[in-house]
Amino acid sequence: MNELWKELMNATRLHVRTAAYTKVAQSWRDFDFTPDFNRFYLIEDGEGLIRIKDIELRPVKGQLVLMPAGVRQSYSAINEQTYTKYWCHFTATIGELQLFDIMETPYLLTIEDAILWEQWVSLFRALIEAAQSTSLSAVFRLNAVMMEMVACFIEQAGDIRFNRSSTIVDKMYTVTRCMEQRLNEHLTIEELAGLVHYHPNYFIQMFKQFTGRTPVQYLNGLRIERAKQLLSATELTVSDIAEQVGMTQFYFSRLFREHTGFTPSAYRQLYSP
Numbered sequence: 001m002n003e004l005w006k007e008l009m010n011a012t013r014l015h016v017r018t019a020a021y022t023k024v025a026q027s028w029r030d031f032d033f034t035p036d037f038n039r040f041y042l043i044e045d046g047e048g049l050i051r052i053k054d055i056e057l058r059p060v061k062g063q064l065v066l067m068p069a070g071v072r073q074s075y076s077a078i079n080e081q082t083y084t085k086y087w088c089h090f091t092a093t094i095g096e097l098q099l100f101d102i103m104e105t106p107y108l109l110t111i112e113d114a115i116l117w118e119q120w121v122s123l124f125r126a127l128i129e130a131a132q133s134t135s136l137s138a139v140f141r142l143n144a145v146m147m148e149m150v151a152c153f154i155e156q157a158g159d160i161r162f163n164r165s166s167t168i169v170d171k172m173y174t175v176t177r178c179m180e181q182r183l184n185e186h187l188t189i190e191e192l193a194g195l196v197h198y199h200p201n202y203f204i205q206m207f208k209q210f211t212g213r214t215p216v217q218y219l220n221g222l223r224i225e226r227a228k229q230l231l232s233a234t235e236l237t238v239s240d241i242a243e244q245v246g247m248t249q250f251y252f253s254r255l256f257r258e259h260t261g262f263t264p265s266a267y268r269q270l271y272s273p
Contacts, residue, residue: 008094011212014146019088019124019131029076037089038100039067040149042120046083050075052107062117064109066153068100086124090146095209102169104161123149171196172210179219183226184246189215223247224259231264232271238264
């Protein structure tokens with residue numbers, strides 16, 4: 001399952017809608033709405049109330065809040081000491097799914113380490129600068145900073161769980177598990193699509209949405225990774241390895257070079273004592 005999650009994370013598309021640094025007014029409030037985007041709030045000072053689903057939060061200085069898309073939420077000022085915060089609105093999707101639907105994380109992080117706090121402040125400042133820039137390169141910087149922010153959040157959140165309740169995720173798991181177990185067999189698109197009761201054309205489309213690769217590309221990637229393990233850890237011949245991953249030696253050698261830049265024999269020499 002871990003390999004599928006990695007593929008899903010690799011296929012995640014991030015888009016920043018807006019980013020800013022704000023001292024909110026006492027009129028700052030909205031109740032029981034369900035946004036189609038995520039929010040990060042980095043609280044620098046002040047007090048307030050945030051409710052996500054039925055969980056009430058009162059974030060304070062030094063805390064980071066994630067308000068995920070597609071979830072009922074509310075927020076409001078509670079006194080004159082309103083929030084001063086860095087914030088951004090962004091989407092994070094994998095095909096038709098929201099990232100934080102299939103990745104369950106805490107809504108609140110406490111950033112006690114001064115170095116980590118400065119890192120978050122620097123990331124938000126870079127995000128705001130890129131969001132306000134009109135240069136062509138700003139789009140790449142914006143996406144790069146947002147990717148770094150999500151990566152930092154995941155690393156620091158600690159208790160990350162993946163939700164397999166989504167039908168499409170469960171079906172993709174079924175297919176990729178079959179691929180892993182039958183690398184030495186000739187698997188057709190029709191057979192793989194039949195595992196999850198999809199039409200082959202629809203199956204290819206959905207598989208690519210959720211992994212970033214076609215079924216054939218994904219399967220070949222698994223075969224090359226298995227071959228790399230066998231080349232570095234066994235004395236099997238290249239012909240035997242090709243057979244174990246379900247390919248002719250000629251096709252295997254060509255595909256291996258396309259993926260790694262090395263012939264199988266040259267790759268093995270890298271690991272020779």
